[in-house]
Amino acid sequence: MGFFTNKESGGQTAPELKSIFEKDSITIVITDSGLGGLSVMNDISEKLKTSGCFRKVNLIFVNALFDANTGYNSLQTRQEKIITLNKVLTGIGLRYNPDIILIACNTLSVLYTETDFVSKSKIPVVGIVQAGVGLIAENLEKYPDSRVIIYGTETTIEEDSHKKALLQNGIKGERIVTKACPQLQSYIEQNPAGEETEMLISAYVSEALENIPVDRGLVFTSLNCSHFGYSEQFWKSAMENSSHKSGGILNPNFTMGNFLMEQKYRLRYPETKISFLVVSKVELLNEKAMFSLFNAKSPGLADALENYKIIEDLF
DSSP states (O other): OOOOOSTTTTTOOOGGGGGGGGOSEEEEEEEESSSTTHHHHHHHHHHHHHHOSOSEEEEEEEEOOSSTTOOGGGSSSHHHHHHHHHHHHHHHHHHHOOSEEEEOOHHHHTTGGGSHHHHHOSSOEEEHHHHHHHHHHHHHHHSTTOEEEEEEOHHHHHHTHHHHHHHHTTOOGGGEEEEEOTTHHHHHHHOTTOHHHHHHHHHHHHHHHTTSOTTSSOEEEEEOSTTGGGGHHHHHHHHHTSSSOEEEEEOGGGTTTGGGGOGGGTTSSSOOEEEEEEEESSOOTTHHHHHHHHTTTOHHHHHHHHTOEEOTTOO
């Protein structure tokens, strides 16, 4: 897994995406196993508005959940997860024929390259793991004595893709700590500012810090579940209340789409029109909690979320 380690690239290597910039209007599908990827959608929309790279951009958020009451971490085998994700990608391709699909879910990003869709379809698919790896590497290289804690879901941590890629690119294993955070995604989606959410984050941070000497360098907090950033204040306070020196929060949600704003295509158009659509196979149980996060800063996205469409045969 190769990557660039600069902010402009956002950790992405995407030479196959050159054809996208030959168009004046594009459709981008962002998918996630829940509503964390809405923050990726919001970040991309805000940057595209001012980039002038395209005349019009259709942003479609596809909820990849197959059941309202469970998720991919509940599936028994890795192959089950891959098969289900393949159905999602196939459904997206058939229904929307997008110019690109962004998988804003770390759990799914560690699996998508093994799907039949990726090997057979001409629609490019980009996962968020590369952005996360690039962001971590950039900061660890800048501060040679620093360490990083990679927080994620059980599947993300079990796959160990972030750590493997960092090791391949010369980062020493002693500088990398990984920490699975069971159930945290669900608590955040229900109430990102809730007391139970705060308690869980505090506990996970304390457990992870046990593996890092206090008298060493900066400790970066890498949020490798798209939901975790909604509760960023709790991650910050947990580090502030520890005896370790915080290097800050690393959130790939805010760098994943940077390659879509490639410098040489900027300001081609004086205005970029953005449209939003949110679709799901199942009912969104936490739509109201997420709506409140975007209502003020991104009314177009909030409106699409409030009026999301249920498509039972989405995949």
